[in-house]
Amino acid sequence: MDESIVVGIDVGTTKVCTLVARTEEGGxxxxxxxxxxxxxxxxxxxxxxxxxxxxAIARSIEKAERTSGLEINSALVSLAGAHVSSVNSRGVVGxxxxxIEEDDILRAMDAAxxxxxxxxxxxxxxxxxxxxxxxxxxxxxxxxxxxYRLEVETHIITAAAATVENLRQCVADSGVEVxxxxxxxxxxxxxxxxxTERQMGAVVCDIGGGTTDLAIYIxxxxxxTMVLGVGGNHVTSDIAHGLRLPVEQAEELKVKHGHAVxxxxxxxxxxxxxxxxxxxxxxxxxxxxxxxxEARMEEIFVxxxxxxxxxxxxxxxxxxxxxxxxxxAIPGARQLASQVMGLPVRIAQPENLMGLVDKLHSPAYxxxxxxxxxxxxxxxxxxxxxxxxxxxxxxxxxxxxIKNFLRRLLP
Numbered sequence: 001m002d003e004s005i006v007v008g009i010d011v012g013t014t015k016v017c018t019l020v021a022r023t024e025e026g027g028x029x030x031x032x033x034x035x036x037x038x039x040x041x042x043x044x045x046x047x048x049x050x051x052x053x054x055x056a057i058a059r060s061i062e063k064a065e066r067t068s069g070l071e072i073n074s075a076l077v078s079l080a081g082a083h084v085s086s087v088n089s090r091g092v093v094g095x096x097x098x099x100i101e102e103d104d105i106l107r108a109m110d111a112a113x114x115x116x117x118x119x120x121x122x123x124x125x126x127x128x129x130x131x132x133x134x135x136x137x138x139x140x141x142x143x144x145x146x147x148y149r150l151e152v153e154t155h156i157i158t159a160a161a162a163t164v165e166n167l168r169q170c171v172a173d174s175g176v177e178v179x180x181x182x183x184x185x186x187x188x189x190x191x192x193x194x195x196t197e198r199q200m201g202a203v204v205c206d207i208g209g210g211t212t213d214l215a216i217y218i219x220x221x222x223x224x225t226m227v228l229g230v231g232g233n234h235v236t237s238d239i240a241h242g243l244r245l246p247v248e249q250a251e252e253l254k255v256k257h258g259h260a261v262x263x264x265x266x267x268x269x270x271x272x273x274x275x276x277x278x279x280x281x282x283x284x285x286x287x288x289x290x291x292x293x294e295a296r297m298e299e300i301f302v303x304x305x306x307x308x309x310x311x312x313x314x315x316x317x318x319x320x321x322x323x324x325x326x327x328x329a330i331p332g333a334r335q336l337a338s339q340v341m342g343l344p345v346r347i348a349q350p351e352n353l354m355g356l357v358d359k360l361h362s363p364a365y366x367x368x369x370x371x372x373x374x375x376x377x378x379x380x381x382x383x384x385x386x387x388x389x390x391x392x393x394x395x396x397x398x399x400x401x402i403k404n405f406l407r408r409l410l411p
Contacts, residue, residue, distance in 0.1 A: 005032070007064070007075035008187075008371025009057065009176070011167060013042045013210025013233060014326065016056050017368040018064035020072065023376050024354060029369070031355035033068025035060040044210040044229045045080030045184075047166040054173040061174045067356060072176055076371045077167065079124060079181040080211045082229035083160035088129075089115050092151045100133070100142045100150055108152040115156060122161040124181050129153045129221040138219075155222050157183055179375075184208070185215035185225060187370030190377060192324045192348035193217060202319035205304055205337075206367060207327035209233045212300055216313050224311040228303055232327035235296045242292045243284060244275040253289060260297045260332035262290040290332075297333060301340040308341075320344030326364035 010017040020033035037060040041052030065072055091112025095104055113126050131139040132151040142150060159181070168178050188206045198217045206213040210231045216224040232254075239258075240250035253273065259265050269286040304321075308314045320343040323334060328347050338345040350360055350369040360369060 005070065006372050006375035007072050007176075008078070008368060008375065009060070009075045009171060010078045010187075010365075010368040010371060011042065011053070011057060011170070012039055012078070012080075012208050012367070013045055013231065014208070015039050015364075016060040017365060018057075018060040018072070018075070019360075019368055019372050020064050020068040020070055021355075021372040021376075028352050028354050029372060029376070031353060031357050031360065033064040033066075033070065034356045034359070035063030035065075035067070036359065037063065039209075041170075042210065044082060044231075045208075045227065046083065046163055047170060050166060050170055053167075054170045057170050058174040061176060074177040074179050075171070076375050077171055077178050077181050078184050078187055078367050078371060079159060079164070079167070080184040080208070080213055080227050081159070081163060082211070082227055083163050084124070084157065084183060084225070084227045085159075086155060086157045086225045087115065088223075089113070089154050089156055090151060091154065092149065095147050095150055098146060098148075100145050100147050102143055104150055105131075105143065105152070108150050109154065112152050112154040113156065117158060120161050121158045122164050123156060124159050124164070124183060125155070125157040125186070127155045127157075127222050129155055129223065130219070155225070157225055182371055182374050183213070183215075183225060184211070184227070184367050185213040186222065187374050188213070188324055188366040189215050189217065189222075190370040190373040191350050191366045192322050192370075195220075197319040197322065200319040201313070201317040203304075203308060203317055203321045203343075205321055205323050205325075205328075207231055207300065207323070207325040207333075208367070209326060212304065212325075214304060214307055216308070216311060216317070218313060218316050223313055226307050226311075228300075228307065230300055230303065232325075234300075235293055235327065235330075238292050238296045239289065243273060243289070244277070245273060246276070249273065254293065254330065257286060257289060258293050258330050259286070259290045260293050260330050260336045262287055262294050264332055264335075265290045293330065294332075294336065297327075297330070297336055298340055300327075301337050304337075305341045317343060320346070323347045324349065324363040324366040326362075328363045 005022045008019050016037045018035040024030050040056040041049030047053045089112045091108045093107045131142045133147045189204045198220045201218040204215045208231050212228040214226045236251045240247045270283040272281045274281045334345050349363045
């Protein structure tokens with residue numbers, strides 16, 4: 001495929017979305033092919049049935065190939081799940097020539113990456129957050145500066161190696177090579193965050209079907225990432241249990257009649273449903289439905305708030321929370337999130353798209369569109385990092401991979 005064309009495969013708990021895209025003049029993205037399929041064999045962002053997941057991914061890829069008229073050989077793939085974790089690391093090097101050169105930055109990145117990673121973990125991202133030159137921090141690009149000491153701060157994201165390999169295998173079964181895995185909230189942030197929010201301090205909160213993905217941005221850089229194993233499917237499950245309904249009917253009720261704030265629902269409005277064990281349809285109050293949704297959504301936002309506080313950055317977020325993902329489309333979600341977290345909240349979705357975009361103007365597709373945006377922004381055609389061995393220097397990246405990471409991640 002032409003290198004100006006990129007492919008992103010968003011493998012979620014509820015849907016698989018494959019997008020084929022290219023950039024147009026003015027930085028707009030033209031969607032050439034779309035393949036959306038219900039997800040199978042996935043639970044909380046993790047593969048639980050390789051055969052079913054492979055088939056769902058294959059059908060999604062086939063649809064995207066058919067609508068774009070292009071053969072898909074490689075793609076960026078989204079990654080989520082509670083197995084994802086992150087750590088901040090610093091690397092320090094001495095400057096021998098008196099002037100910082102590109103190789104000095106590469107050595108500093110290598111030093112920062114030399115952290116002890118267990119043998120069952122795999123590095124997904126190494127993202128530089130800023131440089132300190134002779135004690136002076138806040139340096140964006142130190143090449144050419146006179147100095148004796150260079151320090152780089154990085155954000156390293158790791159995932160369970162076996163889980164990553166299972167997802168890679170599912171995609172490979174369709175004859176598609178995984179160029180790189182991209183963490184869900186990082187992909188979503190490419191679409192929903194603006195430059196002001198990145199600089200001021202904001203949280204991206206992507207509430208999907210099986211997971212809620214968080215990314216905290218401060219001073220234009222990523223400071224903290226986290227994946228919580230709770231999402232919209234838990235809301236659906238609560239409705240199904242509370243009203244004794246099939247899951248499919250509970251999902252339909254959530255989408256068509258759901259509201260996350262009980263006080264904004266009229267008590268005299270009723271919905272006709274067919275619970276288990278009832279021969280005839282019965283009517284339920286819309287406030288009963290709202291009570292169930294509000295309780296679970298409030299719990300999700302409390303967990304998000306706890307994670308933000310645990311990160312220690314809760315006082316550095318004047319731009320507030322940017323809410324996206326399919327579950328954020330429930331009416332009242334924004335008001336409830338603002339009430340629980342005491343932050344400004346807005347709901348965001350993909351914008352400025354061209355081409356086959358009928359279904360994509362929805363918060364549910366922020367990660368999908370973000371994958372192709374990530375590829376265009378970072379020219380993501382690089383080899384994946386080697387899996388790290390325990391004990392720091394033993395399994396360091398090879399030099400070419402470090403260079404590729406640096407070219408991609410430096411501002």
